[in-house]
Amino acid sequence: MQPIRHPQKDFFVADILDAAPKDDTASMEHPLFALKAGDKRVRTYERNGVKVVVKPGADGCATIHDKDVWIYCISQMVEAMNRGRENISRTVRFTAYDFLTVTNRPVAGVGYQRMADALERLKGTTISTNIETPGYRKRGGFGLIDSWEVIERGQGDKMVAVEVTLPDWLYRSIESKQVLTLSRDYFRLRKPLDRRIYELARKHCGKQSHWTVQLDTLHEKTGSTAILREFRRVIRDLVESNKLPDYLVEFDDGSDMVTFYPRNISFRLK
Incomplete structure (x- = not known):
């Protein structure tokens, strides 16, 4: 039998407040994210042998502002790896407040609602591509996140903590440190x-x-x-x-x- 190459751990707690912003190099190179909200076009991008097809969900394609969820999770995971933590998994648990403050978003009700909307669009948007990640070059499809779930709610049913499961494709990029540091600005x-x-x-x-x-x-x-x-x-x-x-x-x-x-x-x- 083949070994289990990517055992699924329970979840990784994102609790590092000073993590430097990180982004994965593949999505920096290719326009996976829409530049305006409500974009429901099927977008195709081809360059240098790479083909990317982006299909929207019911709420439209995930936008580049929605990508802040990716950047936040990647930043936490890379920093945890750099500090020698071993309990890293592609399911990330974090507090909504920490995400909103780190990404310079309002912490009033509108900030929480926008985060929920972003998670919906990330889950609904699908990508078909032959992008190469370490050890893999194949055509495949995936959602921008596999799933998300509210773990804790506060007053007024406002989400307090959430769990987001990143796609395996992105997790492999993070494991192999195919990332770059961004300016906090x-x-x-x-x-x-x-x-x-x-x-x-x-x-x-x-x-x-x-x-x-x-x-x-x-x-x-x-x-x-x-x-x-x-x-x-x-x-x-x-x-x-x-x-x-x-x-x-x-x-x-x-x-x-x-x-x-x-x-x-x-x-x-x-």
Whole structure:
């Protein structure tokens, strides 16, 4: 008989308040998350031999703001692994309040409701892909989370603690440390497209002094539905505002090339 490669432990308690934000490199590279709420299109993305098909649930596709649940869970798990904990599983139990404060969300009722809505969209959105993860390259499908459950409720039926089970595909990426550290200011970015552009800059700059990309290629990588002329305006605004965390952005109108430079080349990359 084959050995059990991924034994399912009961759950992992996310209780590390100072965990640095982490994101998995595969979802940073490919536009798995929608840039606007209520998007019910079936989206297909193909590049360099990788094909991703994103299918919405009843409430639409999970958005890049919904991805905060992924980032929170990944951050907790990686930090726990770095501290030598052994009780790590792909089912993560956390308090709603901790999640809301770490991700810079309101802790009033609207924050809890938005979190519940995000969990519904994450559960409903499905991905079909041939993305390679350590030890695996096969075509398959999965939900952005396998399941979620309210463990404890407070006054007014407000959720206090929840459990989220991440897909096995994502869990393998976390185990093999296929992750990158994000700026804590990532959670302060309000515009979905700014978040997506930051992800791409973080993924592609890596330890390099800069990353230069053609505007139409960047447009495709973001998954933006804006026409290229409108996307060009967004990039110009981003250059002028100079508010992208960790990176300076330059845009050459003549060549339509966008270049990202780390603000501090020695900032902690791992």
